[in-house]
Amino acid sequence: xxxxxxxxxxxxxxxxxxxxxxxxxxxxxxxxxxxxxxxxxxxxxxxxxxxxxxxxxxxxxxxxxxxxxxxxxxxxxxxx
Amino acid sequence: xxxxxxxxxxxxxxxxxxxxxxxxxxxxxxxxxxxxxxxxxxxxxxxxxxxxxxxxxxxxxxxxxxxxxxxxxxxxxxxxxxxxxxxxxxxxxxxxxxxxxxxxxxxxxxxxxxxxxxxxxxxxxxxxxxxxxxxxxxxxxxxxxxxxxxxxxxxxxxxxxxxxxxxxxxxxxxxxxxxxxxxxxxxxxxxxxxxxxxxxxxxxxxxxxxxxxxxxxxxxxxxxxxxxxxxxxxxxxxxxxxxxxxxxxxxxxxxxxxxxxxxxxxxxxxxxxxxxxxxxxxxxxxxxxxxxxxxxxxxxxxxxxxxxxxxxxxxxxxxxxxxxxxxxxxxxxxxxxxxxxxxxxxxxxxxxxxxxxxxxxxxxxxxxxxxxxxxxxxxxxxxxxxxxxxxxxxxxxxxxxxxxxxxxxxxxxxxxxxxxxxxxxxxxx
Numbered sequence: 001x002x003x004x005x006x007x008x009x010x011x012x013x014x015x016x017x018x019x020x021x022x023x024x025x026x027x028x029x030x031x032x033x034x035x036x037x038x039x040x041x042x043x044x045x046x047x048x049x050x051x052x053x054x055x056x057x058x059x060x061x062x063x064x065x066x067x068x069x070x071x072x073x074x075x076x077x078x079x080x
Numbered sequence: 081x082x083x084x085x086x087x088x089x090x091x092x093x094x095x096x097x098x099x100x101x102x103x104x105x106x107x108x109x110x111x112x113x114x115x116x117x118x119x120x121x122x123x124x125x126x127x128x129x130x131x132x133x134x135x136x137x138x139x140x141x142x143x144x145x146x147x148x149x150x151x152x153x154x155x156x157x158x159x160x161x162x163x164x165x166x167x168x169x170x171x172x173x174x175x176x177x178x179x180x181x182x183x184x185x186x187x188x189x190x191x192x193x194x195x196x197x198x199x200x201x202x203x204x205x206x207x208x209x210x211x212x213x214x215x216x217x218x219x220x221x222x223x224x225x226x227x228x229x230x231x232x233x234x235x236x237x238x239x240x241x242x243x244x245x246x247x248x249x250x251x252x253x254x255x256x257x258x259x260x261x262x263x264x265x266x267x268x269x270x271x272x273x274x275x276x277x278x279x280x281x282x283x284x285x286x287x288x289x290x291x292x293x294x295x296x297x298x299x300x301x302x303x304x305x306x307x308x309x310x311x312x313x314x315x316x317x318x319x320x321x322x323x324x325x326x327x328x329x330x331x332x333x334x335x336x337x338x339x340x341x342x343x344x345x346x347x348x349x350x351x352x353x354x355x356x357x358x359x360x361x362x363x364x365x366x367x368x369x370x371x372x373x374x375x376x377x378x379x380x381x382x383x384x385x386x387x388x389x390x391x392x393x394x395x396x397x398x399x400x401x402x403x404x405x406x407x408x409x410x411x412x413x414x415x416x417x418x419x420x421x422x423x424x425x426x427x428x429x430x431x432x433x434x435x436x437x438x439x440x441x442x443x444x445x446x447x448x449x450x451x452x453x454x455x456x457x458x459x460x461x462x463x464x465x466x467x468x469x470x471x472x473x474x475x476x477x478x479x480x481x482x483x484x485x486x487x488x489x490x491x492x493x494x495x496x497x498x499x500x501x502x503x504x505x506x507x508x509x
Contacts, residue, residue, distance in 0.1 A: 020220020021117075027221045032205055038440040041306065043205040045437070045470075047215030048122055049115050049156070050193045050336075052465040052492075053437060061175075063465075063492075067215070068154070070117045 007075040022066035022077055023047065023054045033066060035080040056080070084167055085111040085150070087391045088183035090157055090339060093121020095369030095380030096189030097140035102388025103187070104147035106397075111181055112149050113172055115156035119144070121191060122211060123377055125218045136381070155179070158489040158497060160343050170339075171489075171497065178497040185364050185391040188340050188352070189384065192370035194232075194330035195473050197421075198435045198443065199428040200301045206308030206326055213328030214240040217247050224248030226325045229311055231255035231299045233419045234332035235281065235376070241291060242284040244328075251291045252324050255313055257331070258419050260295035266418035274411060277378075299329060300428055316424050332419050334473045335371040338490045357398055358387035366391060374415060379408035426478055435478070436471040438464020443478070452481040465492045 004015040007022075009029055016025045023044040026033055032041035033054045044054030049068045057078040058064040066077070089100040092114035100112040112119070124137035144151065155172035161180075162168050169180040194209040196202070208216065210230055217223050228249040230237050233256055241254050256263070270278040294313060301312040311322050337345075340352045346361035347353060351373050358366045366387040369380035382405045389398035429435060431444035439460040449455040452462065452475060461475070462468030462483065467490070472483040489498060 017220045017222075021216075024216050024220035027216055036203070036437065036440050040203055040440070041205055042203065042437070044208065044216070045196070045212055046193060046209050047212035047219075048193060050466060051437070051470050055465070067219075068116055071220075 005071045005073050007071050007073070007077060009077050010079060016071050020071050022056070022058060022064075022069045022071055022075070025071055025077070026054070026056070026066060026079065031079050033079050083109075084182040084184060085109055086183075087111075087185040087187060087388075088113065088170060088181050089187045089189055090114075090170060091121065091189035091191055091369070092116075092119035092151070092153065093189060093191050093369065093380065094124060094136070094140070094377045095191075095384035096121070096187070097137070097144060098381040098384030099187045099189060099366075099368060099388040099391075100149045100384075101140055101143040101147055102385045103185075103391050104149045104388075105143065106389060106392035106394050108185075108392050110147070110149045111152060111183070112144065113152045113155050113157065113170070113181060115154070117154050119151060119153055122215065125215060136377075152179075152181075156491055157339055158491045158493040160339065160488070171493075173491075173493050173497045178493070178500065186343075186366065187358075187384075187387045187391060188343075188345075188360075188365065188367040188371060189369050189380070190336040190339055190367075190371050192333035192335050192374060193469060194236075195332055195334050195477070196329070196470055197232075197331050197425055197428060197474055197477065198433050199299060200430050200433050201303055201308075202329070203434055203437060204302055204304050204308045205306070206304065206324075207302055208326070208328055210234075210240050210328035210330040211236055212330070213326060214243055217244055217249075222248075223326070225250060227252050227323065228326045228328065229253050229255065229299070229313075229322060229324045231311075231313075231327060231329040232331045233257045233421065234330070235415070235419075236330065236332070238281060238284040238288075240328055242287045245288045245291065249326075251288060252322050253313065254288075254291055254293045255297045255299055256293065256295050257298045257422055257425065258295065262418050262420075263295065266414055269414050270411075273407065277376075277411070298422075298425060298428075299327065302327060331421060331425070333370060333374050335374070336469075337371055338467075338469075338486045340365075340367055340371060341485045342488060342490050356402055357390040357395070358383055359390060364391075373409065373412040375408050375412040376415075379405070379412065382408060421477065429478065435474055436461040436464065436468075438462075438466050438471075441471075446475065446479065449479075452483045455481070467491070 086108035104110040155174040159171040169182040352367040368383035429443035441461040455461040
C-alpha cells in the first residue's frame with residue numbers, strides 16, 4: 001500500500017489510503033454505519049451527503065456524515 | 081468574512097466552478113460553497129490522491145485560484161434569510177459551527193441526486209447507489225476482485241461500469257431497464273448533433289468489452305445473510321439469479337431543488353424554472369446545471385458561464401453562449417425520453433419492502449395512504465434526517481404523490497445553528 005492513514009474503527013486500528021473518506025473506510029473493513037429503527041444493519045447508500053445512512057460517531061461527535069469526511073490520522077470512528 | 085459577496089455560488093461541481101470562475105474573472109468578489117470536502121462535485125470527485133482528475137476540472141480550479149474565488153468546502157447550506165440591514169444570506173454549517181454568507185447575487189448549482197426505487201432486499205449492506213458506489217471507489221474503497229452488478233438506468237451506469245472495471249472490480253452484469261431500441265434511437269440522434277457524447281459512450285463500452293449488458297432488464301430482488309449475496313434479474317417474463325458482492329443501483333437522477341424552493345424560486349415539472357439568463361423567478365438568484373434539467377457536465381458548464389456573466393451584468397457575453405446552451409437543452413429531452421422508467425418498476429416493492437429507510441416504513445403501510453401529507457402523519461414517512469430526499473422521489477414514482485415545499489432547515493442542523501436563527505432575526509421569504 002502507498003502512503004496510508006491509520007484510524008481507529010470500533011476500537012481497532014485500521015489503515016486506509018490517504019485521502020479516503022470515513023464511509024470508504026467502513027466499506028473497506030466490512031463495518032455497518034448504523035442500525036435502523038427496526039434493527040437492520042445499514043451501510044452508506046448515496047455517497048454524496050443526501051441519504052444519511054452513513055452517519056456514525058467520529059471523534060466523539062454523533063451522527064456525522066461519514067461520506068463527506070476525510071480520514072485524519074488518529075481519527076476515532078464508532079459505528080452502531 | 082464579515083462582508084458581502086458580490087456573488088455567492090452554492091455547489092462546486094462543474095457548473096458551480098464555471099459560474100464562480102466566470103463571475104470572478106468579470107470582476108466580482110465571489111464565494112463558492114460546497115458540502116463536500118473538496119470541489120469538483122460528484123462527477124469530478126477528488127479528495128483521494130490516487131484518483132486522476134479530469135483536465136477540465138483542473139483548468140477550472142486553476143481559474144478559480146487565479147481569480148481569487150473564496151472557496152468554502154465542507155460547509156452545508158441549511159437555511160436562508162435576511163440580516164438586519166436587509167442583506168440576504170445563506171446559512172452554512174460545518175464542523176466548526178455555522179456561518180452566514182451574505183450576497184448580492186446568488187447562483188444555485190446544487191446538482192442532482194440518484195433516484196432510488198425500492199425492491200425487496202434493497203437495504204442490505206453491499207447495495208449502494210450506482211454513483212454512490214463510484215464515489216466510494218473513488219474515495220478509498222478498494223473494489224479489486226469484487227463481483228459487481230450495476231443496475232438501474234441512465235448514462236451514469238456505463239461510466240461507472242468503466243471506472244469500476246478499471247479499478248479492478250469483476251463486473252458480473254450491467255442491467256439497464258431501458259430497451260436497447262430506445263438507446264439506439266438516442267445514439268442516432270447524438271451522432272450528428274453531439275458526436276462527442278456518442279463517442280464517450282462507445283469508449284466506455286469498448287473499455288468494458290466482455291462485460292454482459294442486459295437491456296430491458298432490471299433487478300427485482302436481492303438476498304443475503306446480513307449482506308448482499310444473490311440478485312434476481314428479470315425482463316418481466318424471464319428471470320435469472322446472479323451472485324454478487326456489490327450492487328450499484330440508481331434510476332437516473334432527481335434535481336436538488338430544496339434550497340431554491342426555500343428561497344421562493346418557482347419550479348416547472350420539478351425543476352427550477354429559469355429565464356435565458358439563468359435567472360430564476362426570484363430577482364438576482366440564478367440556477368444552473370442539473371437542478372434546471374438533467375443534462376450532464378457540458379450543460380452545467382455552459383449554464384454556469386451564462387449565469388456568471390449574467391450576475392456580472394455582462395449580458396452580451398452571456399448571450400453569446402445561448403446557442404451552445406440551447407443545443408444542450410435538446411439533449412436533456414432526448415435523455416429523459418431514452419431513459420424513461422418502465423411501468424413494471426412500480427410493482428417491485430412488496431408489502432414489507434421498506435420505502436422510507438430513515439423511519440423504516442414499508443410499502444404495505446404507504447399504499448393505504450392517499451398523499452405525502454397523510455403518509456407523513458400516519459407513518460412518519462419522510463420525517464427522518466434525509467427529510468424525504470430519498471423516499472420522496474420514490475413515492476412520487478410509486479404513488480404519484482408530490483411533496484410540499486421544504487421548510488427550514490433544509491438539512492438537519494445543530495441546535496446552535498438553528499437557535500441562532502432567532503437571535504439574528506432571520507426572515508424567511
